[in-house]
Amino acid sequence: MLNRILKLFSPSLKKLSSEKQARIAQSLFGLCAACGKDLGGHSRWRLASAIFDTQNGMANELAKLIRDRQWDQAAQFQDWRGDRNEREYYVVRCPNSPQVSLVTMVSTADMWSDDYIESTELLAAESSKDILRLAGNHWLPF
Numbered sequence: 001m002l003n004r005i006l007k008l009f010s011p012s013l014k015k016l017s018s019e020k021q022a023r024i025a026q027s028l029f030g031l032c033a034a035c036g037k038d039l040g041g042h043s044r045w046r047l048a049s050a051i052f053d054t055q056n057g058m059a060n061e062l063a064k065l066i067r068d069r070q071w072d073q074a075a076q077f078q079d080w081r082g083d084r085n086e087r088e089y090y091v092v093r094c095p096n097s098p099q100v101s102l103v104t105m106v107s108t109a110d111m112w113s114d115d116y117i118e119s120t121e122l123l124a125a126e127s128s129k130d131i132l133r134l135a136g137n138h139w140l141p142f
């Protein structure tokens, strides 16, 4: 839904306030995997995304990097097009925990079908540290 609305406003993305984007993301992502609370006060960062092409080559390659915890390499995948389906990986930073969680979302090009969450997973300490380093100060608030 987040991207569906972004698509509606694309290319004039600025019309959708960051506050509104945050509210949409919050309702889509559900509760925090680390503390079980709602995502107010938490922040998010889009780690990577890949478009589903005919062979799903990019999406599969990215999925493997994510499974293998190759965060640096995964973050090189940043394909995004409003008119294609894609899989996006977000990380959520929790103010109550040093562990971040990984939210895997499928974003659909069809304006009338909703984006959906494939999985939410709490990452181990080592992965959390890697991702915090990669994200730097690019976090967006919910």
Ligand SMILES: [Zn+2]
Binding pocket: 032, 033, 034, 035, 036, 037, 042, 093, 094, 095, 096, 097
């Ligand atoms: Zn939390």
